[in-house]
Amino acid sequence: xxxxxxxxxxxxGQFKALNNVxxxxxxxxxxxxxxxxxxxxxTLLRIIAGLExxxxxxxxxxxxxxxxxxxxxxxxxxxFVFQHYxxxxxxxxxxxxxxxxxxxxxxxxxxxxxxxARVNELLQLVQLDDLGRRxxxxxSGGQRxxxxxARALAVEPKVLLLDEPFGALDAKVRKxxxxxxxxxxxxxxxxxxxxxxxQEEALExxxxxxxxxxxxxxxxxxxxxxxxRPISPFxxxxxxxxxxxxxxxSWGTTGPIRDNGRLAADxxxxxxxxxxxxxxxxxxxxxxxxxxxxxxxxxxQMLLTMELVHTRETVEAEISRTELAELNxxxxxxxxxxxxxxxTFQHDYAI
Amino acid sequence: xxxxxxxxxxxxxxPATSQPxxxxxxxxxxxxxxxxxxxxxxxxxxLPLGAxxxxxxxxxxxxxxxxxxxxDALSSIRLTLLAAAISVPANLVFGVAAAWAITKFDFRGKxxxxxxxxxxxxxxxxxxxxxxxxxxxxxxxxxxxLFEHDIKIIFAVPGIVLATTFVTFPFVARExxxxxxxxxxxxxxxxxxxGASGWQTFWRVTLPSIKWGLFYGIILCNARAMGEFGAVSxxxxxxxxxxxxxxxxxxxxxNEYNFVGAFAIASLLAVxxxxxxxxxxxxxxxxxxxRAEA
Numbered sequence: 001x002x003x004x005x006x007x008x009x010x011x012x013g014q015f016k017a018l019n020n021v022x023x024x025x026x027x028x029x030x031x032x033x034x035x036x037x038x039x040x041x042x043t044l045l046r047i048i049a050g051l052e053x054x055x056x057x058x059x060x061x062x063x064x065x066x067x068x069x070x071x072x073x074x075x076x077x078x079x080f081v082f083q084h085y086x087x088x089x090x091x092x093x094x095x096x097x098x099x100x101x102x103x104x105x106x107x108x109x110x111x112x113x114x115x116x117a118r119v120n121e122l123l124q125l126v127q128l129d130d131l132g133r134r135x136x137x138x139x140s141g142g143q144r145x146x147x148x149x150a151r152a153l154a155v156e157p158k159v160l161l162l163d164e165p166f167g168a169l170d171a172k173v174r175k176x177x178x179x180x181x182x183x184x185x186x187x188x189x190x191x192x193x194x195x196x197x198x199q200e201e202a203l204e205x206x207x208x209x210x211x212x213x214x215x216x217x218x219x220x221x222x223x224x225x226x227x228x229r230p231i232s233p234f235x236x237x238x239x240x241x242x243x244x245x246x247x248x249x250s251w252g253t254t255g256p257i258r259d260n261g262r263l264a265a266d267x268x269x270x271x272x273x274x275x276x277x278x279x280x281x282x283x284x285x286x287x288x289x290x291x292x293x294x295x296x297x298x299x300x301q302m303l304l305t306m307e308l309v310h311t312r313e314t315v316e317a318e319i320s321r322t323e324l325a326e327l328n329x330x331x332x333x334x335x336x337x338x339x340x341x342x343x344t345f346q347h348d349y350a351i
Numbered sequence: 352x353x354x355x356x357x358x359x360x361x362x363x364x365x366p367a368t369s370q371p372x373x374x375x376x377x378x379x380x381x382x383x384x385x386x387x388x389x390x391x392x393x394x395x396x397x398l399p400l401g402a403x404x405x406x407x408x409x410x411x412x413x414x415x416x417x418x419x420x421x422x423d424a425l426s427s428i429r430l431t432l433l434a435a436a437i438s439v440p441a442n443l444v445f446g447v448a449a450a451w452a453i454t455k456f457d458f459r460g461k462x463x464x465x466x467x468x469x470x471x472x473x474x475x476x477x478x479x480x481x482x483x484x485x486x487x488x489x490x491x492x493x494x495x496x497l498f499e500h501d502i503k504i505i506f507a508v509p510g511i512v513l514a515t516t517f518v519t520f521p522f523v524a525r526e527x528x529x530x531x532x533x534x535x536x537x538x539x540x541x542x543x544x545x546g547a548s549g550w551q552t553f554w555r556v557t558l559p560s561i562k563w564g565l566f567y568g569i570i571l572c573n574a575r576a577m578g579e580f581g582a583v584s585x586x587x588x589x590x591x592x593x594x595x596x597x598x599x600x601x602x603x604x605x606n607e608y609n610f611v612g613a614f615a616i617a618s619l620l621a622v623x624x625x626x627x628x629x630x631x632x633x634x635x636x637x638x639x640x641x642r643a644e645a
Contacts, residue, residue: 073540074544075546
């Protein structure tokens, strides 16, 4: 089921959390709301869920073409998963998952046998078959989050909303669990929106990434689109490492700059470290001269730090182990830098 | 993945270490401090408690129980139980409602409400009693009207219940507000998205998670309701067999030099205090157990 939010504004006292935000979530997709803290992403998610309401007279929320702006959270049919799980601490895992079925009006409440069957089915789905009788406090963080997911799914929601679902977990569990969520989503095909401030997480598992900043949506696109073609300096800097260089013109001769004609006199150049090529000074290649200052060798790519001779700016370049070996350079050697033929970005382009 | 997480946790558990010697004071300091604390507790807390029972049993067990075989004494016990039986549930309902409103919602005048809840703690009990005399007494605002309609509040049971309720007003609310604040509203929101009504959310989610804090508030409230002297003394009128509560009856007996009787009745309040403390420790233990689990 698709979700459309249009013209959503939300203020808390003096603070504007959302400023005329539009969002379209296509049916069956896994969409990430990505942004720094305070960008409004969680507020938007809570408004979609019906846990908050947009400012009076602003915007509307549609589920599958139907206006649900004034429908209460309980009647919207959303599954919501909280960052800190929000499991009912005095209930067993089984009772937590059964809760949504037990609170139904008597006429709609399934018989006890059906409830048990459904809960067990969900426990199996989230791979916690044997833990139904435990209490939340006896589970690890990753297990609790999966219980929260099963609980949300028990009421057969039409959309699934997750608020920083992996935020409170440690790095390893987080990676496992997000891959598991991706597979899980492929199996159940439920329209899902999740909030995160972790770029890696969003880029890795989302079909579509919505990047938010300062109460507005900055850019929407597939992970590849937003990574390769960021439409603003914010997006560029938020998604991965980037060198911000003055005197963009001096780089013009060293490689293709997109939208060459738009280079302003004070234009800044945005380049990812892996888009900078490093050559020896005696290679005879064209390039901007720099001094090799430091290398960070732990990882699959070598991260070289260099200082430009003319502007004394620091530039980072990412090259492979083999490339570094072939370069055969020592610290404080002079090198030549140029742009690889791919993505660059002019500051004045989009603003 | 699950098992990996568990083993990770176990691996990272810090090894058991012995207390470093640096943080220990010399033996004589420890002994001195402990002795001072024990002497203080003994003199100010245990000695009076012991004295109550010693005095009560001075003329033997028979005299002790004879003190209770008295219509006025029994009437004071009944009245105390009645006042507690009305004021504790009233403050329970009020306390839960106020705590629920304060911690789960935002509204105008919230800080005023929080301040007002504390008012009975800030005001001397005697003043609390006088307020009711001023309002409902014969010379007070509603006095003449009440007199005309033959309704007695001051120097009667309703006044005692009112004064007791006022004085014990903050106990339940004060106890559960911080608890509910620390628990946040996520669980309630989760219940609502799962389709629960406000009522279901309260009974199935909020109430069970605050139950120990609530019990704690109730026993403290009850102890105070039964033991209150000042406010009740002002509105009571000290009519024997009619408007005397246990503490007031103890005072009367004492003033009449009936020491065994006074201390025997007083020993009831002492026993109440001991039961309260035991229950309190038990609840604290339960509560921390629940906390550690959560």
